[in-house]
Amino acid sequence: MSDEKNGGLLYGLEQRIPPLPAFFSALQHVLAGLVGIITPPLIIGAALGLGEWLPYLISMSLLASGIGTFLQSNRVWGIGAGMICMQGTSFAFLGVAIAGGMWVKGQGGTPQDIMAMLFGVNFVAALVPCLVSRFIEPLKRIFTPVITGSVIALIGISLIKVSVINWCGGEQAKAFASMSNIALGAGTLGTIVLLSCAKNRWLRLSSVVVGIAVGCAAAALSGSFQLKGVGDVWFRLPQLFPFGFQFNSAIFMPIALVSLVCILEAVGDLTANCLISQQSIDDEAFRSRLKGGILADGISCMVAAMLCAFPNTTFAQNNGVIQMTGVASRYVGRYIGGILILLGLFPPFGEILRQIPAPVLGGATMVMFGCVVAAGIRIITQKPLTRRDMLIVGLAFGFGLGIEAVPAFLTHFPPIVGNLFGSAATSGGLVAIVLNLIIPEEKPAAAAATRSTDDRAESL
Numbered sequence: 001m002s003d004e005k006n007g008g009l010l011y012g013l014e015q016r017i018p019p020l021p022a023f024f025s026a027l028q029h030v031l032a033g034l035v036g037i038i039t040p041p042l043i044i045g046a047a048l049g050l051g052e053w054l055p056y057l058i059s060m061s062l063l064a065s066g067i068g069t070f071l072q073s074n075r076v077w078g079i080g081a082g083m084i085c086m087q088g089t090s091f092a093f094l095g096v097a098i099a100g101g102m103w104v105k106g107q108g109g110t111p112q113d114i115m116a117m118l119f120g121v122n123f124v125a126a127l128v129p130c131l132v133s134r135f136i137e138p139l140k141r142i143f144t145p146v147i148t149g150s151v152i153a154l155i156g157i158s159l160i161k162v163s164v165i166n167w168c169g170g171e172q173a174k175a176f177a178s179m180s181n182i183a184l185g186a187g188t189l190g191t192i193v194l195l196s197c198a199k200n201r202w203l204r205l206s207s208v209v210v211g212i213a214v215g216c217a218a219a220a221l222s223g224s225f226q227l228k229g230v231g232d233v234w235f236r237l238p239q240l241f242p243f244g245f246q247f248n249s250a251i252f253m254p255i256a257l258v259s260l261v262c263i264l265e266a267v268g269d270l271t272a273n274c275l276i277s278q279q280s281i282d283d284e285a286f287r288s289r290l291k292g293g294i295l296a297d298g299i300s301c302m303v304a305a306m307l308c309a310f311p312n313t314t315f316a317q318n319n320g321v322i323q324m325t326g327v328a329s330r331y332v333g334r335y336i337g338g339i340l341i342l343l344g345l346f347p348p349f350g351e352i353l354r355q356i357p358a359p360v361l362g363g364a365t366m367v368m369f370g371c372v373v374a375a376g377i378r379i380i381t382q383k384p385l386t387r388r389d390m391l392i393v394g395l396a397f398g399f400g401l402g403i404e405a406v407p408a409f410l411t412h413f414p415p416i417v418g419n420l421f422g423s424a425a426t427s428g429g430l431v432a433i434v435l436n437l438i439i440p441e442e443k444p445a446a447a448a449a450t451r452s453t454d455d456r457a458e459s460l
Contacts, residue, residue: 009327010325011332012277013082013277017331021205024209025327026332030336031364047102058347059343059344061089062343064344065086065312066336067303068296070334074334081273088315089309093122096254100255103251116245121246121251121252125256128298133290133295141436150380151428155265158404158425159365160369164366166362170358180222182359185359188214201326212364215357216356225357241308257420266297267290270293271286272316272375275375276328300312319372320367321368388439388442392435399427399428
């Protein structure tokens with residue numbers, strides 16, 4: 001099938017893709033999301049003193065992400081969106097997970113008690129997206145293009161900050177923002193952009209992998225990339241609830257609320273995925289994909305809790321990869337899931353990828369995260385914006401970016417407010433939802449008159 005018939009895509013959503021290009025495409029998704037998957041367990045584990053079990057938590061996070069990604073792409077029995085929807089550990093739960101673990105620790109609990117409680121509560125909280133997925137039709141007024149587009153754009157902007165930090169060498173780098181780090185990231189970025197603009201489909205399809213390989217080679221030549229501790233553990237056997245199962249309603253409530261907020265982010269990610277994959281975002285098939293995608297999110301979180309991994313969510317990163325490579329075939333999701341499962345069961349493979357220099361990852365992800373922002377803007381501007389729409393978008397971006405830039409704004413609010421509004425996407429998304437519900441909609445005639453007046457004003 002030609003690129004023109006696929007709207008610029010090399011492989012459409014339902015088009016089968018040969019194994020070799022499918023593997024290359026899947027590997028790029030994994031490279032884009034790997035850091036996001038393993039970072040939350042590292043942060044939570046360090047905060048709660050779970051250092052001894054961190055290797056196991058990281059392996060299970062990769063395994064759970066692989067299973068969730070496989071579910072999303074296959075869409076069996078209505079479970080999954082039937083698209084390339086990479087699952088990964090959610091950053092949104094960091095605050096509530098650490099707070100819950102600290103409460104158990106304050107009660108005299110051991111690290112095993114902390115994990116039994118957190119994963120028990122996470123398992124029950126995973127029912128929230130499963131239940132909400134059954135009510136997508138009544139909630140469609142909330143999931144408008146203006147709201148979902150704003151959320152996905154804010155997610156992309158937040159990710160760009162992470163990309164820039166990595167480009168500079170990472171938060172713990174001794175030579176943060178050194179010229180060598182900047183040059184390494186710039187070389188990686190330049191290679192990816194150059195290849196993604198090539199007319200040869202193989203060059204475009206493998207642009208991210210080749211760019212990262214070039215960056216790693218340059219880092220190795222400069223002595224900043226050396227593999228260490230790769231073969232310490234060769235196989236890790238998963239267990240179900242190895243630390244037991246505990247539950248506490250006080251810990252459950254904030255985690256359940258964050259689960260509810262994460263649904264908004266998932267809807268934004270799924271909407272952007274549909275748009276980039278040349279699918280409609282305003283018909284029954286789209287709502288069916290939302291329903292299946294959110295249900296798969298919930299089941300993925302249940303699987304993660306059983307394996308002792310923290311809650312999963314649909315990653316926005318893969319939308320940027322789809323746009324860069326032109327590969328939207330859902331069959332690639334099977335390869336992504338397989339690679340992640342392999343990384344979880346065989347730690348040396350994951351360890352090799354984990355040691356890719358931060359500037360290389362920063363340069364590679366910069367262009368992908370920028371594409372996520374562009375996808376959000378594209379969703380917002382699907383239809384001409386009314387004054388009401390512009391007010392909602394403006395305040396959503398204002399609150400989202402404002403709180404992201406000045407987190408101290410929430411210092412004196414209750415902790416639950418900080419957890420719910422702590423990210424640009426959730427704060428901006430919640431503000432957009434509230435405004436969408438309380439600001440009266442413009443009548444068609446009034447909206448047309450407003451646009452006509454605005455057009456005349458612009459022409460003067």
